Amino acid sequence: MTVIKKVAVLGAGVIGAGWIARFAENGVTVGLFDPAPDARQKVEAVLSNAEYAYSRLEAGPRVKKGSITYAATLAEAVVNADLIVEAVPEVLSLKQSVYRDVEKCVAADVIIVSSTSGILPTDLQAGMDHPERLLVAHPFNPVYLLPLVEIVAGEQTAADVVEKAIAIYTELGMEALHIKKEIEAFVADxxxxxxxxxxxxxxxxxxxxxxxxxxxxxxxxxxxxxxxxxxxxxxxxxxxxxxxxxxxxxxxxxxxxxxxxxxxxxxxxxxxxxxxxxxxxxxxxYSFRQLERIRDDNLIAIMHALKTNNWGAGQTLIRTAAIRSQRLANTEHAEVIAEDINHPLLTLECAVSPEWTDYNNHMTESRYLQCFGDATDGLLQKIGVDADYVANGGSYFTVETHIRHLDEVKALELINVTTQVLAGKGKKCHVFHRLSHADGRMLATAEQLLIHVDMDSRSACEPTAQVTLQLEKIAAAHASLALPDGCGRAIGDPL
CATH class of the missing domain: 1.10.1040.10 (N-(1-d-carboxylethyl)-l-norvaline Dehydrogenase; domain 2)
Known part of the structure; x- marks a missing residue:
């Protein structure tokens, strides 16, 4: 994998701010230089939009966000950067001046990319000490959401620089379209x-x-x-x-x-x-920010639909999810969090996928059960019942579920599940889930009984000592919690 650790972004306009958001949301540290007095304000507005979009776009764990440093000088911004992204106004002489300043501060092998929407990279390279390091990486607004980036090399750009750039942008969840012949404004524009x-x-x-x-x-x-x-x-x-x-x-x-x-x-x-x-x-x-949110919601819904059909930009989402999974599995990038088990555990966070909803745009009954099933999987992961554990012949089967439907939720709205372990001893695991909206509304509850089984004989058996220890530890911590409202209810009980 070609994971970059730090990028310097020079310019915080619409495109520069969008790049900052995409890099940060993909776990890359960003150094920003823009002398405009309102640069931070503009960037933070775009970061807010990106956080909103990514929370609805991605279903599963997300990598830890990269930090952002607002540098006082260009030299400060580019320190230790693996990639330099130029996003200054479309003035050739200005861009060339920026490259001269950058080359005084970074090693000869650091790649410089321009976000220009039309200037030829060969013209941009003129006067550089190391023109082989420069190419164009032209994105589309909103940069943090649209996957296309046009990669255009100049006459002096090294072939390995093009290959490395394509790998970098692919890992950022983008479709790197290599434009193999220079032409003004490239292809899409x-x-x-x-x-x-x-x-x-x-x-x-x-x-x-x-x-x-x-x-x-x-x-x-x-x-x-x-x-x-x-x-x-x-x-x-x-x-x-x-x-x-x-x-x-x-x-x-x-x-x-x-x-x-x-x-x-x-x-x-x-x-x-x-x-x-x-x-x-x-x-x-509509206000400017309202239109941005409407645009982003529509783009996310379209991309989710394409993902369902494994087509177009949906294929990019699928591939990106696999890349995220690999990065999270790599201990170099995964963060181990010491979780406080004295409270119900957070076992699921996601956005309601559009295909989960009915004609009223409300999440269907079956998807409530799916959320609770996914939350149970989240709990099992925490106690060590992961893919390797199941492959070795052990698992928990759900034998009983009771759901209460309390409120509605719509497509793309954020939801979460917290799980309280009511009992965890021997072969049995008794849990209570609470499904909530991000605004705090309780949407549903589910009480479940699980039995540990031998996957070969399909009969009940004791879990491993390590799993037993982890489950009993959580159950003991939750024993002091009050029994949740709705626990032990059955259909026909008075409300």
Whole structure:
């Protein structure tokens, strides 16, 4: 694995702050330099959004967050950095000046990446002492959430630097798209520019408003693009005969004067005012931060749906979860926490996945049981009943469950389960789970009885001495706790 321990981010605008959030959420220490007086305020707002997003995006344990240092100088920010991320304004001379300052402070093998959205890396490299270390890593907003990063090498960029950069961004949960030939604005922005240019003409000519154009995208081809892109979508449009039939059928229309992609409408004050007025009418009733949250919630829901189908950006989530698991299993990155067992144990934290909900957007009954089952697994992990233990022939089977449904919870809302051990001796484990919303509301409770079994004979048996010791220790600590409300109830008991 190519885990980096520290990154220096130079510039805390929208892109720089997004990079800081992605690195920190992936356990990387960040040194930031930005002389703007409000840099910290802007970064902390983005960090808050990223925390909100990642808590809903990832289901399982998360790596410990990386710390962030707000450096007073560039030299202070880059100390001991394994990677330098430049995210300053799109001015070639400014970027080149930053590289000169960086090269005075870091070793020759430290990689420098630019977040530029269009400047050629060969131009960026001009004048560097070690141009082989520089390449472009162009992300998309929000950087902490969207997985795409375009990797573009300059004429002097070393091949091993490209390989290492791709490995780094892959481990950050991203899709590193290697653009193998330099071109201004790379690939994705060139496609966006074409749509943007045509949209400006549609507004200028009075054909459509900003909202109508956005509706055409979000209710139509945007949904297709989110999961199949352009060419795979058109392959389907060609029917069973495929792409050749599609081009034969629709290719001739490219000669028709449908678009104005070779012309640019003059951005007069009148056109700018028209666009701004329409945009304000479209979404001015939301604050900037509200729109960011709406955007992030929608992106997370789409990515979760793609994950369910193992497709597109969902494949990135699956791969990233495997990388996280490996990192957490590595003792170099895992943090051992001495848990206070004198209180009910936290055994599950997650967000309600969209596929867990019904037509009312409420979590279905079966998923309450799943939460409690996952919480039981969390308790078993704490006492040593892990995958290796089960592989060696021992496990606990749930033989009885009683659930009370107390409140509703919706997709993407945060939930947690705490577990109280009512009894743990011999073959039996008796537990009481409380499922709560992040706002403190009790959503449900479950009382469960588990029996330890021999996986080969499928009969009850005593657990190992180590598991017995851990379970009895927790049970003894919980014996002083009050019996929870609802404990021992059965259907038909008075409420």
């Amino acid at each position: 060139r496609l966006l520019e074409a749509v943007w240019r045509e949209s400006l003409w549609l507004i200028k000519d009075g054909i459509a408003t900003t909202e109508e154009i956005d509706d055409a995208i979000r209710f139509g081809f945007g949904l297709r693009w989110a999961q199949m892109g352009l060419f795979e979508t058109y392959r389907l449009a060609g029917g069973e005969a495929g792409m050749k039939h599609f081009i034969a059928q629709f290719g001739p229309c490219l000669q028709w004067p449908w678009t104005k992609l070779m012309d640019v409408p003059e951005l007069t004050e009148e056109l700018i005012d028209t666009i701004a007025t329409q945009s304000e009418a479209q979404s001015g009733h």
